Amino acid sequence: MPNKATIFLQYYAGLIYIFLYFPIALVVLFSFNSGNYSAEIQGFSLRWYGETWRDPFVLEALGNSIFIAVTSATLSTVIGTLAALALQNVHGWLRNLYDGLIYIAIIIPGIVIGIATLIFFVQFFGWLNPMLQAQFGPSAPRLNLGLPTIIAAHTLFTMSIVIVIVRARIAGMDRSLIEASNDLYATPMNTFWQVTLPQLFPAIIAGFLLALTFSFDDFIVAFFVAGPNTTLPIYVFSSIRRGVTPKINAIATVTLIVSLAFLFTVQYLLTRSSERGPGNSGTVSSDNQASRV
Amino acid sequence: MMQPTVAIDVEFRNVAKSFGAVVAVDNVNFQIPKGSFFTFLGPSGCGKTSCLRLIGGFEQPDSGEILIASESVAQVPAYERHVNMVFQHYALFPHMHVAGNVGYGLRQRRPRMSAREISKHVADSLALVRLSGYDGRRSWELSGGQQQRVALARALVNKPTVLLLDEPLAALDRKLRKDMQVELKNLQREVGITFVFVTHDQEEALSMSDRIAVMRDGKIVQEGSPTDLYSQPLDRYVAGFIGQSNFIVGTVVEAGDQVTIKTERSVLFRAPKSKVAKSLLAGDNAVVAIRPERISLGNKHEAGVESFAGRVAQVTFLGDQTEFHVETEQAGRLLVRMSSGHASFVSGDPVIAYWKREAGLALLNE
Ligand SMILES: Nc1ncnc2c1ncn2[C@@H]1O[C@H](COP(=O)(O)OP(=O)(O)O)[C@@H](O)[C@H]1O
Ligand SMILES: [Mg+2]
Numbered sequence: 001m002p003n004k005a006t007i008f009l010q011y012y013a014g015l016i017y018i019f020l021y022f023p024i025a026l027v028v029l030f031s032f033n034s035g036n037y038s039a040e041i042q043g044f045s046l047r048w049y050g051e052t053w054r055d056p057f058v059l060e061a062l063g064n065s066i067f068i069a070v071t072s073a074t075l076s077t078v079i080g081t082l083a084a085l086a087l088q089n090v091h092g093w094l095r096n097l098y099d100g101l102i103y104i105a106i107i108i109p110g111i112v113i114g115i116a117t118l119i120f121f122v123q124f125f126g127w128l129n130p131m132l133q134a135q136f137g138p139s140a141p142r143l144n145l146g147l148p149t150i151i152a153a154h155t156l157f158t159m160s161i162v163i164v165i166v167r168a169r170i171a172g173m174d175r176s177l178i179e180a181s182n183d184l185y186a187t188p189m190n191t192f193w194q195v196t197l198p199q200l201f202p203a204i205i206a207g208f209l210l211a212l213t214f215s216f217d218d219f220i221v222a223f224f225v226a227g228p229n230t231t232l233p234i235y236v237f238s239s240i241r242r243g244v245t246p247k248i249n250a251i252a253t254v255t256l257i258v259s260l261a262f263l264f265t266v267q268y269l270l271t272r273s274s275e276r277g278p279g280n281s282g283t284v285s286s287d288n289q290a291s292r293v
Numbered sequence: 294m295m296q297p298t299v300a301i302d303v304e305f306r307n308v309a310k311s312f313g314a315v316v317a318v319d320n321v322n323f324q325i326p327k328g329s330f331f332t333f334l335g336p337s338g339c340g341k342t343s344c345l346r347l348i349g350g351f352e353q354p355d356s357g358e359i360l361i362a363s364e365s366v367a368q369v370p371a372y373e374r375h376v377n378m379v380f381q382h383y384a385l386f387p388h389m390h391v392a393g394n395v396g397y398g399l400r401q402r403r404p405r406m407s408a409r410e411i412s413k414h415v416a417d418s419l420a421l422v423r424l425s426g427y428d429g430r431r432s433w434e435l436s437g438g439q440q441q442r443v444a445l446a447r448a449l450v451n452k453p454t455v456l457l458l459d460e461p462l463a464a465l466d467r468k469l470r471k472d473m474q475v476e477l478k479n480l481q482r483e484v485g486i487t488f489v490f491v492t493h494d495q496e497e498a499l500s501m502s503d504r505i506a507v508m509r510d511g512k513i514v515q516e517g518s519p520t521d522l523y524s525q526p527l528d529r530y531v532a533g534f535i536g537q538s539n540f541i542v543g544t545v546v547e548a549g550d551q552v553t554i555k556t557e558r559s560v561l562f563r564a565p566k567s568k569v570a571k572s573l574l575a576g577d578n579a580v581v582a583i584r585p586e587r588i589s590l591g592n593k594h595e596a597g598v599e600s601f602a603g604r605v606a607q608v609t610f611l612g613d614q615t616e617f618h619v620e621t622e623q624a625g626r627l628l629v630r631m632s633s634g635h636a637s638f639v640s641g642d643p644v645i646a647y648w649k650r651e652a653g654l655a656l657l658n659e
Contacts, residue, residue, distance in 0.1 A: 174382075174384065176380050176381075176382065176384035177384050177386060179349075179351050179371070179378075179380070179384065180378075180380060180384035180385075180386070181386075181397070182350075182351070182370075182371040182372045183349060183351075183371060183372070183376075183377055183378045183448075184372075184377065184397045184398035184401060184447070184448075184451070185372050185373070185398050185401040185402070185451070186372055186397070186401045187372055187401075188372075190401060191372075194397075195386060198388045199387075199388065
């Protein structure tokens with residue numbers, strides 16, 4: 001029989017969850033509201049989803065966000081994977097240093113990255129633009145804040161996530177698979193394409209999806225370096241100043257569902273690959289396991 | 294001058310390899326004749342795997358020379374050595390099905406082999422290890438024995454000069470291991486490839502090998518055929534590692550082909566000196582090794598044999614044979630193995646343990 005303390009703890013845990021998820025549930029609920037105001041429910045409707053979908057400002061922001069997310073995630077996946085592979089050949093204190101720096105890069109607050117990248121871009125462009133002018137005359141391009149700077153900033157902070165995920169996978173990888181490939185006449189290059197890369201593939205995809213999600217959801221960093229451009233979170237932020245409309249709720253709900261879908265995929269990829277992964281190829285499955293197949 | 298009568302597939306000349314302070318392979322020399330079944334035998338950590346990895350090219354020797362098919366392989370990377378390995382845990386590629394695994398080596402060939410040819414060789418190789426029809430399976434869907442045979446097929450399909458096997462049977466259960474020992478030996482005869490096998494199981498080594506190298510602390514202690522090693526062990530370590538032995542320690546009183554030894558209890562007895570072991574001089578510490586099956590039990594002292602009186606301490610029935618632990622006053626505890634029909638002693642019986650003089654083997658006790 002549960003005593004009073006246990007019962008209290010159960011309620012307490014329940015309250016915490018309500019506290020965490022109630023606002024989110026409200027957002028989802030009100031996104032289906034047919035009325036004009038978020039405050040009162042007037043009936044169920046997909047009206048606001050339709051309106052959102054037809055709003056050219058939303059579409060532009062969404063297009064920017066998708067473009068930024070896909071480009072920066074692709075860049076950070078390529079660079080991060082290469083970095084993770086290269087770090088395998090670094091040993092001793094230097095490796096510890098690199099590892100530490102990667103984790104620090106992950107926990108640095110977005111606002112710091114935002115300010116730092118903004119200062120960097122402004123300084124850099126302030127130095128580069130006059131040089132371009134001097135070189136090519138007044139028709140020379142003037143570099144400024146815009147989508148490329150958001151992409152660069154996002155690549156910067158999502159790259160360390162990719163590195164950490166791919167590194168974990170490399171560490172868990174069975175070295176003997178590489179040796180087996182070597183033993184079977186594959187050159188180091190072929191071994192990389194035929195064994196290493198396929199083994200790392202789930203982690204690389206997981207890293208890509210996480211980078212995609214982080215970039216798509218990011219407001220703070222983008223806000224600093226966006227210049228005149230809007231991304232979806234920036235659009236949401238600026239329209240909230242005119243009051244929370246059901247449109248915002250619809251956008252939030254869609255963002256939530258897409259993000260969750262990505263995160264579940266990541267989770268699935270990482271657990272599945274560790275279950276059937278190379279780390280387990282060494283263990284010998286028993287006979288009854290084979291007869292089950 | 295001795296002419297080699299058979300070609301040598303693998304040769305080590307003063308090969309040494311250390312990992313930090315650990316000397317894994319300590320100045321090792323050996324020759325493996327073409328087409329033979331050669332085994333490295335020794336306890337865990339004695340450097341067996343390191344020897345295989347040196348042959349395969351996964352480690353580079355610190356010093357010395359390795360020759361494969363009479364050519365130095367110092368500059369040859371693993372992927373260019375015509376040698377294949379069955380890894381201890383098989384190392385099957387989990388992202389490929391069985392046929393993909395087996396055909397892996399063939400797909401690396403340049404100029405390319407046609408897909409038809411590859412699949413034909415893969416099918417032949419799977420048939421060789423009796424896994425026809427398993428092409429589409431994944432490695433995790435296979436039992437331990439099946440995974441092992443896929444690993445074998447994956448190596449053999451390349452028709453290597455030498456096949457390296459690192460404790461391939463260790464992960465299998467006892468019954469399957471016995472079957473696979475026979476199968477592996479038959480397979481080796483069938484394909485005629487040189488097998489270099491690693492095991493810590495002396496029974497396995499004795500039953501499969503043409504030649505065995507017994508290793509200890511990175512050195513080869515003794516190399517020879519299974520019968521050589523069994524009947525003429527070089528020292529106490531080999532005598533104890535290959536099969537079981539009783540050891541009676543003492544001091545050499547009279548050297549020669551027949552050595553007279555005084556036990557710690559000052560009893561004198563004689564045993565022939567080992568033909569291969571270091572010579573024994575009067576005053577040396579010696580040990581006489583006697584195999585348990587060479588000792589008999591009786592009720593009275595007989596002439597022309599070495600005998601010690603004692604008492605049966607323990608009887609273990611093994612089916613066709615029975616083991617007796619006999620506690621003797623002068624020679625300590627002796628293990629005796631006799632056919633079950635011939636022995637009807639029970640625990641506590643006074644007995645005489647005896648053996649023909651030539652059953653003993655006098656060795657230097659280091
Ligand atoms: N890569 C390595 N790094 C450090 N020590 C090693 C390495 N490989 C083997 N050793 C050491 O070398 C010795 C011999 O190892 P190994 O050849 O694997 O022995 P065996 O196969 O007979 O058990 C052991 O003491 C082992 O710890
Ligand atoms: Mg080993």
